[in-house]
Amino acid sequence: MDDRIDCTTDKKAQDESVDMRDVLDLAMNMGRVLLKNGAEIFRVEETIDHVCGRYKIGDVESFVMSNGIFITARDETEDIYAKVKHIPISGFHLGIVTEVNDLSREISAGKIGLKEARMRLEEIEKMPPKRGRFRILAAGIGSGCFCYLLQANFWESMIAVLIGCLLYVFVIFAENHRLTKIITNIVGGGFITVMALLALSIPWPFPVRMDKLIIGSILPLVPGVAFVNSIRDIANSDFISGIVRIVDALLVFVYIAIGVGFVLGCYNKITGGGWI
Structure with a gap:
């Protein structure tokens, strides 16, 4: 005692x-x-x-x-x-x-x-992030599920899984080499579009739509946590912080759109857009 x-x-x-x-x-x-x-x-x-x-x-x-x-x-x-x-x-x-x-x-x-x-x-x-292979697998599964939610068929969803996995390999490479957010998202958007065009050029025995592949595969780049947190900050009357975060998230959407639009623009000029 x-x-x-x-x-x-x-x-x-x-x-x-x-x-x-x-x-x-x-x-x-x-x-x-x-x-x-x-x-x-x-x-x-x-x-x-x-x-x-x-x-x-x-x-x-x-x-x-x-x-x-x-x-x-x-x-x-x-x-x-x-x-x-x-x-x-x-x-x-x-x-x-x-x-x-x-x-x-x-x-x-x-x-x-x-x-x-x-x-x-x-x-x-000093806690490390999740192992790369798990993050790559999660990105692929997320892309495929999102593509399926957009009323894509099973095979389109499987292609989106593959594109999402390859995309996140690039994202991890960009993180390891400290590439800026602008470059990562612009190149990532362009990479998704190139992969979708390549998938569209293959004579599959089932229909493949480019819009489903691109929109579904973009999911790993979308700053969902940042966007939700910005809404929560605004709801808690932290207007300055919420607006800063939501602008940062919206700029990521702009970077992705630039990458997708650039590749599609180049493709249309070179080939006339025959596959689109």
């Missing part, structure tokens, strides 16, 4: 001796990791509040945008903390978002200390 009381006392003393700047640095880094990997604005703000609330830091103000976090705080000694972090809009890793979200709940419940939380956050940030 005495040992439990001593442990509780030591834990409280340790919590009270925590420096405000260390806590806010941890909250800032957790928010950065969340925002970088596609979390919603309200989730980032809640995480910062959970961490600061756990260590009784009261006068905290956080302002989160789609590409930046602003935090200010003041403690009992009137020391002022202010920090701004720029986070470029990048890809999505919902596994990291889930892990950081769980970590914030553990911190809020007092199950984990500040030092251990920093170490856990470093490990979470």
Whole structure:
């Protein structure tokens, strides 16, 4: 019994001796990791509040945008903390978002200390994405299912599966070589169109329609998570962040359309569009 009381006392003393700047640095880094990997604005703000609330830091103000976090705080000694972090809009890793979200709940419940939380956050940030072959397979299946939903026949859907898999091989190549979003989506749209034209040139014993192949195979490039998150941000009155994200998502659609339109335009000029 005495040992439990001593442990509780030591834990409280340790919590009270925590420096405000260390806590806010941890909250800032957790928010950065969340925002970088596609979390919603309200989730980032809640995480910062959970961490600061756990260590009784009261006068905290956080302002989160789609590409930046602003935090200010003041403690009992009137020391002022202010920090701004720029986070470029990048890809999505919902596994990291889930892990950081769980970590914030553990911190809020007092199950984990500040030092251990920093170490856990470093490990979470290093989490690799899913293996390439699984992502390629998922892209192919998604393309085929989407093509089938557009009332394509079974064989058209199977061709879309193949095109979707090949497309995501290129997407992973672009990620590994740090190609920009503009190049990736323009070339990806053009690649889909070239593959659809090649499929159309083969004398299949069943009908093949180009529009079904192109629209179905585009699915792996569509920024669905970004688009949905932007709507959620707008619904939560985070209008600036929501508009920035929705414009970013809409630009991806424009890049894809440029790639598709360029290949189709070149094809029509060269051959007269006899297969379309």
